[in-house]
Amino acid sequence: MTKKYFFFDIDGTLTDRKTNKIVPSAQLALDKLQEAGHFVAIATGRAHYKSIHFMKEVGLHNMVCCGGGGLVINDKLVRNLPLDLEKAKALIKEADEHGIGVLLQLNDSIDVYAKNDLFRQQVGERKEPTRYYIDPKMDYDKLDIIYKLYLSVLPEQEKDLKLLNTIGHIRFEPEYLIFQYDAKHQGILDMMERLHGKIEDVVVFGDDTNDIVMFDPRWTSIAMGNACDALKEKASIVTDANVDNGIYNICEKKGWFNKI
Missing domain, CATH: 3.30.1240.10 (Hypothetical Protein, Haloacid Dehalogenase-like Hydrolase; Chain: A; domain 2)
Known part of the structure; x- marks a missing residue:
């Protein structure tokens, strides 16, 4: 298994919009992806101070935040770009x-x-x-x-x-x-440059129109089953709804839980 670089939106992707809590099967998927040796991160427009607690709660250590201007690697905020x-x-x-x-x-x-x-x-x-x-x-x-x-x-x-x-x-x-700052796509590219990873090994998950910018044909872009139609049209893969174990199901199907 090749090492993958996973980037997850929060609302409607990792979390159930009705409860604002992470979907249990999504949490299990995050745990198993990390155990397998993959790079796993959040990708959000939220400011660092708004998203850092969620990142820690779900056991992650990496994040693209602040609309792509902020980068967290191994629990450290290594960049936070201001406005022009x-x-x-x-x-x-x-x-x-x-x-x-x-x-x-x-x-x-x-x-x-x-x-x-x-x-x-x-x-x-x-x-x-x-x-x-x-x-x-x-x-x-x-x-x-x-x-x-x-x-x-x-x-x-x-x-x-x-x-x-x-x-x-x-x-x-x-x-x-x-x-x-509004460039989540560029934030992912900048993260990959710092990690010296291959663009084709990126996997992005999202559900709403604000995630469209992150969907790039050079990598795997996965829309949740509960995603908006515009995102599904741009996706490489459409999985099940997040509350129907969509993240876990596609990761298992693709063999991403196997150790690299």
Whole structure:
């Protein structure tokens, strides 16, 4: 058996969306893949601080996180790329000019920073644990690193921001946009370069549209049976639903549990 490099999405792939807990058969598969000698990792858009506890809970030691900007190898965060600083500052300035609330993530934590409380006044609290630091004296131009931006932009306001698409962003909530490093595919490539592994030995598992970027014809891309149609169309293999032992079943079928 050739050594494989497995990368697993979390929600809807490893975990049951109804319980947010790892599917028992998926946990068994992770254990057996590691015992067999394969490289096993999580691939997630979540920040490092949000995903590290899950990684440890399921017994893994490697991860592509922060939308591909963060790399964890053998439990150590070896890289965490911030946003393009000049593009971020330009976007902040444009948001200010339009009276749009801004929050900045400047480190790997639940802390966010701003020079005013306009964001919460416009859309309320972020939909996740957060510590707010409001400093009227903050000078955005003097910042030397920005990991994420949160802008209180409603869908109908997007057309007003000319710089909207200069930084990758996603809308998890209707009230605001999250601007973050967004290159999970590149994160996998960068991980493989550090590991000196072969691209053709990569195996990626996913279930939703945000996983499409990770599906590359050069490696094995597996869509869960519960995946969206767009992902299934791009997949090398479609396995059973995650709650129907999809991960375990395909790993067993492919002989990946055999020691390398």
